[in-house]
Amino acid sequence: MPELPEVEHVVRALRPVVVGRTIVASDIELPKLIAPTSVASFKRQITGSKITGVSRRGKFILIQCQTPMRRNGSASHAHRRNAAALPARRAKRGASLILAVHLRMTGKFLYLSIDDELPKHSHAIFYLDNERRLVFRDQRKFGVMKLFPAAELPDTKGIHELAPEPFGDEFSVDYFRETLSRSRRTLKTLLLDQNKVLGLGNIYAAEALFRARINPFATASSVTRPRAARLHTAIQDVLRFAVEHITGSIKLEEGFSYGEAFESFWQVYDREGEPCVKCAAKIRRVTHGGRSTYWCPRCQRR
DNA sequence: ACCCTCACCTGCACGC
């Protein structure tokens, strides 16, 4: 159930095992996973393409693929357009595609050998040229996959609106303060808006607010400069800590696990009624819109 | 632009 650190972990785990591999065949068991693209079109485009890179934008996993040179009329429309627009030598290499994957709540990648049994909820299977399968499974079926020409990445809906990466220069204290000052929503809500602050989910938002000692229900625009700076630091610290401590291999089981350091890492999330680690007050929880917010009523008074 | 509710799905833990 991934927030940015979990997605980053998946990217790092995928990269060494799939980059350089060619997808020789695929099965899509759940057409809505790739909608509105049809299964036939998806397979036609992806089959034979070589995975050239795996990266991340926010919580999207971006798998770069290079389609092979096509001989005749079997070329895709995108390829044909490129062939017309670009020099012949470039066109011969085929099209550059991106498979953007969002895991949502329960999406996972598995890297299986050919005789490993497919687990339940395996919705997409990519057969690689080394007798292995890259499997996407997703119990709740919320995950999405989208295949499009690499050139369209900057314009892709859902991606181009995303806020700057939390570890990039663009996500500065100034940017953060500006963003807060323009919103009258509560901090908790704002921190979950991927177009404003990128990478947090329900857990890390709660943890960042706790570390910054700021009330989740404070109005964003009313947060003082020093508090905004504190929260900015807390966001980066929380995400960085998680990225550094998530462990586990996609070769074996379900994506990732948390190292021992995590034992004491979640200080408020899922700890309703337990004593605050700093002041021993009882951690509180409220739900709105089906989502829980956890906080310490004493440390995060306002 | 915002807020709220609902929707998308399955499974698990809980209380009776």
Add this chain to the structure above:
DNA sequence: TGCGTGCAGGTGAGGG
């Protein structure tokens, strides 16, 4: 044992 309820780390649509 079962059954009903609420909850789950994400996001988007639709109405106000």
